[in-house]
Amino acid sequence: MTDDRLTERERRLQTIEDERAIERMIASYGPLVDAGQSAAAARLWAADGVYDVEGWVMNNRDDVAAMVASDAHQGLIGRGAAHFLGPAVVSVAGDKAVAVCESLLVVHRDDGYTVWRAGANHFELRRIDHRWQITARVTRPLDGRAQARELLAAGVAGSPR
Amino acid sequence: MTDDRLTERERRLQTIEDERAIERMIASYGPLVDAGQSAAAARLWAADGVYDVEGWVMNNRDDVAAMVASDAHQGLIGRGAAHFLGPAVVSVAGDKAVAVCESLLVVHRDDGYTVWRAGANHFELRRIDHRWQITARVTRPLDGRAQARELLAAGVAGSPR
Amino acid sequence: MTDDRLTERERRLQTIEDERAIERMIASYGPLVDAGQSAAAARLWAADGVYDVEGWVMNNRDDVAAMVASDAHQGLIGRGAAHFLGPAVVSVAGDKAVAVCESLLVVHRDDGYTVWRAGANHFELRRIDHRWQITARVTRPLDGRAQARELLAAGVAGSPR
Numbered sequence: 001m002t003d004d005r006l007t008e009r010e011r012r013l014q015t016i017e018d019e020r021a022i023e024r025m026i027a028s029y030g031p032l033v034d035a036g037q038s039a040a041a042a043r044l045w046a047a048d049g050v051y052d053v054e055g056w057v058m059n060n061r062d063d064v065a066a067m068v069a070s071d072a073h074q075g076l077i078g079r080g081a082a083h084f085l086g087p088a089v090v091s092v093a094g095d096k097a098v099a100v101c102e103s104l105l106v107v108h109r110d111d112g113y114t115v116w117r118a119g120a121n122h123f124e125l126r127r128i129d130h131r132w133q134i135t136a137r138v139t140r141p142l143d144g145r146a147q148a149r150e151l152l153a154a155g156v157a158g159s160p161r
Numbered sequence: 162m163t164d165d166r167l168t169e170r171e172r173r174l175q176t177i178e179d180e181r182a183i184e185r186m187i188a189s190y191g192p193l194v195d196a197g198q199s200a201a202a203a204r205l206w207a208a209d210g211v212y213d214v215e216g217w218v219m220n221n222r223d224d225v226a227a228m229v230a231s232d233a234h235q236g237l238i239g240r241g242a243a244h245f246l247g248p249a250v251v252s253v254a255g256d257k258a259v260a261v262c263e264s265l266l267v268v269h270r271d272d273g274y275t276v277w278r279a280g281a282n283h284f285e286l287r288r289i290d291h292r293w294q295i296t297a298r299v300t301r302p303l304d305g306r307a308q309a310r311e312l313l314a315a316g317v318a319g320s321p322r
Numbered sequence: 323m324t325d326d327r328l329t330e331r332e333r334r335l336q337t338i339e340d341e342r343a344i345e346r347m348i349a350s351y352g353p354l355v356d357a358g359q360s361a362a363a364a365r366l367w368a369a370d371g372v373y374d375v376e377g378w379v380m381n382n383r384d385d386v387a388a389m390v391a392s393d394a395h396q397g398l399i400g401r402g403a404a405h406f407l408g409p410a411v412v413s414v415a416g417d418k419a420v421a422v423c424e425s426l427l428v429v430h431r432d433d434g435y436t437v438w439r440a441g442a443n444h445f446e447l448r449r450i451d452h453r454w455q456i457t458a459r460v461t462r463p464l465d466g467r468a469q470a471r472e473l474l475a476a477g478v479a480g481s482p483r
Contacts, residue, residue, distance in 0.1 A: 005328075006166075006167075006328075009170070009331070009332070009335060010170070012335055012339065013170060013173055013174065013335065016177060016338060016339070016342065017173065017177070019342075020177065020180070023248065024250055026248075027247070027248040027249065027250045027262070028250050028317050030247065030263055031250065031261055031262075031263060031281070031313040031314075031316060031317050032313070032314075032317055034263065034281070034303060034309075034310065034313055035310040035311075035313035035314040035317075036310060037313075037314050037317070040314075040317065077303075077305070077310070078305050079304075079305050080279070080302070080303045080304035080305040080306075080309075081279075081303060082263050082265070082279035082303050084247055084263055084265060084279070085247065085248070086247070086248070086349070086352065086406055086407065086408070087248050087345065087348075087349040087407070087408070087409050087410075088248075088349065089346055089349045089350050089353065100353055101349070101353075102352055102353060102356070102404050102406055104265075104404065104406065104426075104428060104435075106265060106276055106279045106303075108279065108302075108303065108304045108305060112275060112276065112277060113265075113275075113276040113277070113278065113279050114276065114434060114435075115276065115428055115434065115435040115436065115437065116434060116435070117435065118402070118403075118404035118406070118428045118430070118435050119404075120353070120356070141402070141430075142356060142399075142402045142403060142404050142428075142430065143401075143402035143430050144399070144400050144401050144402040144430060145402075148356075148402075149356065149357040149358060149399070150357075152353040152354070152356055152357035152359075153353075153354075153357040153359050153362075155353060156350050156353050156354055156357075156359070156362065167327075167328075170331070171331070174331060174334055174335065177338060178334065178338070181338065181341070184409065185411055187409075188408070188409040188410065188411045188423075189411050189478050191408065191424055192411065192422055192423075192424060192442070192474040192475075192477060192478050193474070193475075193478055195424065195442070195464060195470075195471065195474055196471040196472075196474035196475040196478075197471060198474075198475050198478070201475075201478065238464075238466070238471070239466050240465075240466050241440070241463070241464045241465035241466040241467075241470075242440075242464060243424050243426070243440035243441075243464050245408055245424055245426065245440070246408065246409070247408070247409070248409050249409075265426075267426060267437055267440045267464075269440065269463075269464065269465050269466060273436060273437065273438060274426075274436075274437040274438070274439065274440050275437065276437065
């Protein structure tokens with residue numbers, strides 16, 4: 001048994017832990033915003049992280065928290081909503097990572113639920129202070145326009161936008 | 162190379178295996194109940210595990226199996242249904258765990274499919290006889306009421322209800 | 323510290339990596355086909371891999387690429403569509419594997435989005451040239467007929483069809 005083999009194993013284990021930490025963050029986003037947990041949702045982002053979603057650009061944690069606390073978002077979850085994100089594909093390179101997933105926004109109506117949006121989500125992350133943080137998330141509707149498709153293709157390839 | 166480093170690695174590997182075992186159970190639930198596999202679905206629960214879903218409280222494996230075999234459930238899957246659970250966020254502490262995910266119940270209709278429910282799912286699990294088992298699952302619709310939001314917040318925080 | 327313990331750890335780590343590689347492939351499928359990435363989507367399959375979806379049988383990578391490039395598929399993503407696959411349950415045995423998940427096909431309409439299909443997806447995979455590749459995928463709608471339910475039951479059990 002050589003140290004080389006153990007170092008190799010350490011690297012593999014660390015990669016899995018990194019990818020899983022990011023998968024967990026992305027899986028937490030929907031439950032957090034649907035619960036109205038503005039501070040915890042904002043903490044997924046870096047202090048100066050960006051969230052750009054269909055013409056609403058947030059530039060830091062406070063902006064993300066303000067979005068969750070906004071009348072628009074509170075009205076949505078007050079009637080009932082699921083920000084339903086699918087399994088993420090995560091690519092880690094050192095202290096940087098890219099992830100991608102699709103999402104559905106399902107909203108409650110008098111007679112049931114309806115799908116308001118299907119979206120493409122591209123995430124850029126960095127390990128900052130020993131914790132993965134979102135530095136940029138861009139979300140665009142899957143409505144036939146090119147940008148959503150470009151986000152998906154770049155995300156699976158592990159490329160920044 | 163010290164035993165300490167190897168023990169640390171063993172702990173990390175075990176944590177990943179535990180979380181993955183629970184993720185797999187939760188990912189299996191939809192396919193099992195949509196296939197009508199009542200015994201296999203019930204085996205995800207502990208012998209005296211609880212499943213509390215919108216006013217239907219099951220108190221053990223037999224109750225869960227009976228739900229899957231019920232006319233209500235069989236009618237649903239006889240017409241076509243997907244109990245679609247999203248990626249789970251799992252928190253393990255020793256032989257106990259908490260998990261959370263959102264879910265959609267999509268049902269087949271003459272002219273396509275419709276979303277009947279969007280739900281919040283909070284799971285408590287224990288390692289019993291070397292196998293993770295659900296001791297309590299509570300599911301509530303995301304219809305604006307507080308309980309679903311409380312389940313989501315507790316679940317992401319890794320807290321029991 | 324004996325080599326035996328390290329070999330056991332190597333086996334456990336390898337199992338996690340194998341399962342995760344397959345989970346990643348399945349999580350990539352939707353983003354790739356919704357982005358119109360025909361070559362990358364086809365590369366998920368083995369050279370002679372099969373994709374059998376509701377009466378459309380593809381028998382190799384070229385067939386899969388042709389499906390993504392087809393007028394039918396391009397029309398779908400040109401209007402906006404999400405091939406939304408849920409978390410997969412993966413069972414690996416040496417160089418073979420079986421996986422299963424449910425899926426939603428969500429399409430864009432003038433007034434929002436609608437769920438066109440809910441499906442059962444059964445995958446058989448092989449490790450070929452050190453890379454997991456799909457040798458057969460069968461997708462059937464969850465519309466009450468038996469075949470979708472059989473695919474789900476076999477998939478969770480880790481059995482080929």
